Amino acid sequence: MGPPPRPASALSNGTRPTTSDGTPRAIPATPKRGPLASQRGSMTAPRSVSAAMIGASATPSKRSSIVPPSTIKKPPLSQVQSPGSNPRTRPLSNSKTMVARTPVSRPSVAGAFGQAVSPSAITPVSTPSPARKTPETARKGPNSSTLLREQLAKAKAAKRSESVNSTDATSPKPNSSQALRDQIAKAKAEKRATVASPPRPRTNTPPRDAIIPDPAEIASFDFGLNDPFNQRPNGGFSLLRKRVDGARANGKLNLAAMELKEIPEEVIKMYEYNPESNAAWSEVVDLTSMILADNNLDTLPESMFPDVDYEAVVESEDVVPQFGSTQNLDLHGNMFRELPLGLGRLPQLSKLNVSRNKLTVETLGVVFQIATLRELKLAANELEGAFPAKVESLTSLETLELQENRLTSLPPEIRALTHLRALNVSDNRLTSLPSEIFTSMPVIDLNASKNSFSGSFFDVGTVPYLQNLCLANNSLTSLYGSDTILLPSIKHLDISTNRLSIMPNVAAWTSLITLLVGENSLSTLPEGFCSLKQLRNADFTANNINKLDERIALMDGLENLTLAANPLRERKFLTMGAEDIKRDLMSKLGPETVPDAELSQISEDADIEVEGNGWKLTPSGTLDLSSQIMPEVDEDAVACFAESHDIKQLYLQQNLLSKIPMVIAQLSFLTVLDMSKNNIADPLTESLALPKLRELRLSSNKLRSLKHISSMLSAPRLHHLDVSNNRIAGSLPTLRESYPELTTLLASDNGIDEVSAESLEGLKIVSLSNNDIVRLEPQIGLLIGTLTSFDIEGNKFRVPNYAVLKKGTDAVLTWLKDKIPSPTDEFFTPESPAL
The missing domain is CATH 3.80.10 (Leucine-rich repeat, LRR (right-handed beta-alpha superhelix))
Structure with a gap:
């Protein structure tokens, strides 16, 4: 089947023109394709492919044409003619062209499709196709646009032929996946070659003029990779110089964590005039804070803190020590075994931190000479035995930290520290503390955890100043020998992980906010616990508590209550939050205790209301007298009310009744009696018959036995009895x-x-x-x-x-x-x- 017929011209009423407006030409030869599996070409193939796919013979397939072939004999033409030789013909009289113009020939079907793009695996054959006789319908002279398209197609075909011929003919071209793998392998090889080769300097000159540096010189160049932030002392002193220059301006020198083994010369001579320095010497201030923490220092040069009298030096003409105005000296995290004697002469030193060193008790003499100290930190040293009594000379001391040592006692002379407010002696071997700490010293923060305390901790009954006390991880069995100790200022108390079996009355601890008593042996909550209105957090984990006080429900400020690992009867409390516990206990809470004066007033008000006939009976026969805080029921009023009403349900819960009123015997229709949350201990003192009673509620009272009920109450139709939460x-x-x-x-x-x-x-x-x-x-x-x-x-x-x-x-x-x-x-x- 040949190609489809060419569409008709828009100017010929659906018919082809009857004349040719150009000189016919031969169809250019198209390279032959390889043998195909089918003789039919796809309509979606490129134009040249469709034009080249013909039958087995070289004769082109014939097409049906509406216009008959021309009978005018013309001489044979060459395969391609120039446009200048085209004869100009006149349009026919039956043409619709309104002006004289050169007729434009229509390309034949053989040129209706573009040049075929041969697949990469097919090589076009250079042998031309056999000569064919050009049909009469195709002998039309080309115009300029047609000729241009044909020349472009021939140029593209020639370019593709050169590209295909330039490939290696000995090996077949790999497929796309193999080509991708080859490209990846080639890229990896180039990357490895780039890494292995030394870096080349970038230049805009031609490669033959580029300067290639010596590899040895490149290897010896310091790129700063070993010290990228320029903080090591051996990597460059720019950081040190910057900090020293900054210290001259603000009076604070920070050389912490710089791996210093000795004080740099730049620091020792930082106040000596240097004309080559860029420092603004007119703005230099005295050094007040020096931080040398977390280094490897084991000594300080004597020139930094000379053992001289600073006042005498100022009056004389001698050179004044450069660091005589130091107020804060931080040397923690070093390797000092002793301190320079000159520290004891510093007239303004108020804060000294020498924690995490190797100081012993014998080397603290220099420290006790600094009378101006307000904060002294000696934690994590090698202090052992009794702390020296010379500490009494530090009368201005406010904070003393001695934790993580091996001290066994503190001297009584510590009472001379009348300004001491914070004392940390945790993680030592102390067995007791001087009582003066709790009476004559205003200590508000005391941490004595992880020691060897046993028995009772306090030996005084009143500690007026203490606000934060931590005694965790000791062997205490009680806080005080008596049942009561006054801690009026205490806010945070941590006595977890001890051996406490009982706690004193905490009702007087009105400022308490946090109470941690976990991992002890308490069997009940401390007495007065429910009266702590300021308490926010309480932890009783891992004790022997088996029952909770219902009055916890009234602690409005309590936010966290932890009771895990206790043998509680109601296991649900072990995982419940404080709000859920309070909500559950609220349902079991009995009536509140009311003073006698209020009771008499309430009773009078109740009588007035009864006399005024304020009771109402619902249509179901329910009389509700609950939450009236009545100490007793007016039996005459009830009897009078029952004469005109059939009371079937009587609610008397949440009052202050101490027994079941006998007047209810006159309520012959009574089926439900609710007297829960009262103060009933012995419900009946004489026999009572309620023949129609079906439900009796006596929960949250003070019943001690059921014998009084079973022996004195006659209720043959009783179905429901509630006596929960009693005794x-x-x-x-x-x-x-x-x-x-x-x-x-x-x-x-x-x-x-x-x-x-x-x-x-x-x-x-x-x-x-x-x-x-x-x-x-x-x-x-x-x-x-x-x-x-x-x-x-x-x-x-x-x-x-x-x-x-x-x-x-x-x-x-x-x-x-x-x-x-x-x-x-x-x-x-x-x-x-x-x-």
Whole structure:
């Protein structure tokens, strides 16, 4: 199939022109392609490819043409003619051209597509194709634009042919992936060659005129790589000079961490006039601060701090020492074994830091001569034994740090330091401290952790000034021998990791903000703990606390309370935050204690309200008298109110009642009685019958036993009994004997220590959490199926363990049932006769 027919001209009404407006020419030869798999060409191929793809014969494929071939005989033309030889013909009369113009020939189909771009693997053959006879329809003379396009196509084809012929004909051209790998390998080789070769200087001159430096000279040049920040003393003294120049201007010399083994000469002579220096000598000030910390210094030159009387030198004509105005000297982190004698003569030295050196007690004589010292740091030296009594000469001292030594005692003469405010003696071997520290000295910050203190720490009952006290990591068993010690100014107290089993009353520590008592042996919270209104953080980790005071809920300022690793009955508190703990304890909080004067006033107000008939009964028959802070109920008013109303539910919680009022016997329709959060210890003193009572709530009171209730209260239809958060002790009675319809018993947070299977028979919901039960009878497991809820967490028994308890009631009862011995097993009982 030949190429598609050429589209018609826009000026010929859909038909081709009937005449040719140019001289016909031969089609230029196109290089032959290699053998193809198909004789048909793709319509998407380039123009030259479509034009060159013909049949097996050299004769071009014939095309159907609308215009018949011309009958005019013309002489044969060369393959390419110049435009100047084209004969100018007239347009025909039937042409639509309105002006006389040279007709433009249309290119044949053979030239309708561009020159073929041969694939890289195909080499065009230089042999021309066989001569073909040009069809009559293609014999048209080319115009200038057509000729230009053909010349450009021939130039591109020739360029591609030269590019292909220049390649190595012996080896086939690699594919794209192989070419990529070759390029990568070539790039790596060039990079390695560049690294291996010495650096060449950049120049704009031709390579033959470039100056190539000597490699030895390059190798010996210092690029500053060993000391990029120019801080090493051997790498250049520019940094040292800058700091010395700066010290002349501001009076502060900082040579810390410069690996100095001796004081540089530039420092010793920094105030000697040097005409070559750029320093502004008119602006030089005296040196007041010298920091030589974290170096390798073991001595100071005598010329820096000469042992002379500075006042006498000033009056004489001798040269005044250059560093006589030093006020702050920091030598920590060096290797000093002794200090120059001249330090004791410095008249203005107020801060001396010689921590982390190798000083001993015998070398501190120079230090005790500096009467102007206000801050002395001797930490992490080789001080051993008793601290010298000569410390009494430092009467202006405010801060003394002696930590990380091996001191065993402080002298009583330390009481002469009447201005001392901060004392750090941690990590030593001290067994006691002079009592004068707590009485005659205004010490507000004391750190005595990691020592050998034991027994009681304080031997005085009042410490008026102390604000921050750290006694962690000792062997203290108490803070004071008595139950009370006054620390009115204490704000932060850390006594963790000791052996404290009891703490004094902390109610007088009104300024306390942080209390850390972790890793001790406390069994209860300190007395007066709940009255600390300023307390923000408290840590009782790893003690023996098993119960919390409900009044913690009233500590509004408490933000962090840590109780981890304590044998709390309610394990949920171990991971709860302070706000969650307070919220939970708030629900168990009993009524607040009210003074007698307020009680009498409240009682009078209540009487007035009753007389004014202020009670209201809801449509469901509920009379709510809760939170009235009533010490007792006006029985006459209740009886009068009951005559005209059927009271079915009576709420008397959160009052100050001490017993169940007997007037409720007249409430024949009463089904619910709520007297929780009162002060009831003995609920009944005489028998009381409530035939329709179904629910009785007595939680958060002071009940000591259930015998008064079971023996004096007649309530045959009682279904629900709540006596949680009381003081009930002993064994749990069999309540179903007195209340046959009882199904729910809530008795958590008490002191019940024994539970039998008989006492639980017939009950469906039982809560005995946070009691003192030491053992569960295996026969309780036989109640599976009737006992649907059995909560016994937070007791003293170890089996079943906590993992079994967390699985729920069925798992606990099943575990107990499995522990019932088989009838065929032989075992001894207390009643069994001895063999």
